[in-house]
Amino acid sequence: MGEEDGEAWVARLPALAADALDRWSLSLDGPLEHGLVGLVLPVRRADGTLAVLKLQPVDEETVGEPIALRAWNGRGAVRLLDHDPATGTMLLERLDPARSLDALHDDRVVTEVIADLLAELTSHQAPAELRTLAEVADGMLAQVPAAIGALSDEADRRLLADCAAALREVRPEPGDRLLHWDLHGGNVLAPVDPDARAAWIAIDPKPLAGDPAFELLPVLRNRWTSLVGTGDVPRALRHRFDLMTDRLALDRPRAVRWTLARVLQNVLWDVEDGESEIDPCQRAVVEALSGR
Secondary structure (H helix, E strand, O other), X not given: OOHHHHHHHHHHHHHHHHHHHHHOOOEEOOOOEEOOOOEEEEEEOOOOOEEEXXXXXXXXXXXXXXXXXXXXXOOOEOOXXXXXXXXXXXXXXXXXXXXXXXXXXXXXXXXXXXXXXXXXXXXOEOOOOOOEHHHHHHHHHHHHHHHHHHOOOHHHXXXXXXXXXXXXXHOOOOOOEEEOOOOOHHHEEEEOOOOOOOOOEXXXXXXXXXXXHHHOHHHHHOOHHHHHHXXXXXXXXXXXXXXXXXXXXXOHHHHHHHHHHHHHHHHHHHHHOOOOOOOHHHHHHHHHHHOO
């Protein structure tokens, strides 16, 4: 979404919220929350049920969210209660925004919870309407030559080329599982009800149809200060990676390649934003997994 479109959407927010409150007979029930592109309003339904109203622009990343949430139907992910296709507004079950998985101190427990959630989420075949990892991969590879030229350091250019080569190796079999695409500790919340169906529930997917191995990088980069605090970042990264691949029963070499492809994606985004060097965190992941 361009800057002008974003400003126009923000200007429409009060009317969008008022319309949704009226349509679904909702009353406001607490302070609002917001992310990078969305607004979340705690609400109460006419029958007293707690919920949240999520308003966000409809774009290629967000358009698939209600489709994925319907497919998961509360199994591992927040439950979709209602949806307005015209505006993208969603009515979701209420979770506790003050209790994210990142609040836990035990890194192994955090990684295991995310692994178990991913195992559940990716057990579903992706609905046909979703974007595919194959499409995303082809778009990434088309950007590589320009991105290599934009990097100022020869070592960075080699690293980007290696990541692109890894993607080309796995591109012929992109997978058909329902991916969350952005599952890390901050996107996992505890339920409001202590007797809820699960202790931790995923939110805010940017769904794709693809290979579950493409899901690992957000987990590897999650809570980076914890990794640094171990005194051995490569070892800690490999520990997380091994735990995830074991729990998800992934082929390790293939998972390495898809993770390098995810690094490629992040670097392409950085270059698009004007960066001319690779983020040291991204480099650390590549070095830890590829034995550099």
